[in-house]
Amino acid sequence: MTEEFIIEGRNAVLEAFRAGKTIDKLYVQDGVKDGPIQSIIREAKKQDTIVNFVSRERLNQMSEEGHHQGVIAHAAAYEYAEVEDILKAAEEKGEPPFIFLLDGIEDPHNLGAIIRTANLAGAHGVIIPKRRASGLTAVVAKTSAGALNYTPVAKVTNLAATIEELKEKGLWFVCADMNGELMYRLNLKGPVGLVIGGEGDGVGRLVREKCDMVASIPMKGDIDSLNASVAAGVLAYEIVRQRLG
Known part of the structure; x- marks a missing residue:
């Protein structure tokens, strides 16, 4: 700080x-x-x-x-948006909503990098929880390379409850997990929420249970996981590829 x-x-x-x-x-x-x-x-x-x-x-x-x-x-270094603002941004662009939801991203460098990726992938906003998460600090703003000026970030008390509310508005949710279905085999089009978990524990059980699909990224190396911001980027761009297709 x-x-x-x-x-x-x-x-x-x-x-x-x-x-x-x-x-x-x-x-x-x-x-x-x-x-x-x-x-x-x-x-x-x-x-x-x-x-x-x-x-x-x-x-x-x-x-x-x-x-x-x-x-x-x-x-906070920046003002938070409301979830409604994110949906409105999608509506104004005439696009199906594409939202990042982050469960337990505590490293401000990772949060900043993910907001930067969200902006470049054309996501309409990012949702973070109040607990076990980095807020919008100066480090986050710097790492986002200016994306924080354009991509709204909303902060919610309960991520699982927010997912339920967004499902009622037509969104469906995919979370990243090593034990999921290979991401290339999933249909990731339409109004989608991409759920990314923190470095150590991944997506929490309650949040994972609310997700409609679990996507895994193919791993060829000798270690078992990608940095959270890299995983977010890989999955986000598979969603972009399918949306463009």
Whole structure:
């Protein structure tokens, strides 16, 4: 996180919330329960911000100014879109929706690279969950090579529930998994959501169960998995190939 996206100190954090800044995560010193801290926690709950209670030592490590007063906030570098905005973008282009959904991508470099790929593959937007995921940090913005200015990113509380809602709007979902059907054998046309999991655990069970298809990428080498952003690129371009076909 670069300096402008770490906010520390009670007044600064409270002002950020009240000014409507998007706060990705709030870190509060464990055991501190006075009035100003309670006010900050109340604002965080209103915004549905994730609150982490951590030790003073941890806050000291995170602090850039050394005056955190028991509270540090991580603010998003970019504003989040709504899922509706992504569907609207597809409608305006007269195209069937093509959306990336990312389950547990915690590395900001990977997130930035995937947003860049989504933009170039003509996807209408990216959906990320609130938990176990990188937010739109300065590193993400930089790695996306400008794509973040054009490709909307929505943040949702529950990815599985979002998939259900999008299914009702006619989308179907394919997730990447080594045990899936070879991607070349699948019909990936039409309104589609591509679900990519994080490096270690892949797509979570609840999200995988909501998917209509599971696609695998052919692997010829001696190791068993691709980097998440590369996997996203390979699958996205198979979808592009079929859509062009």
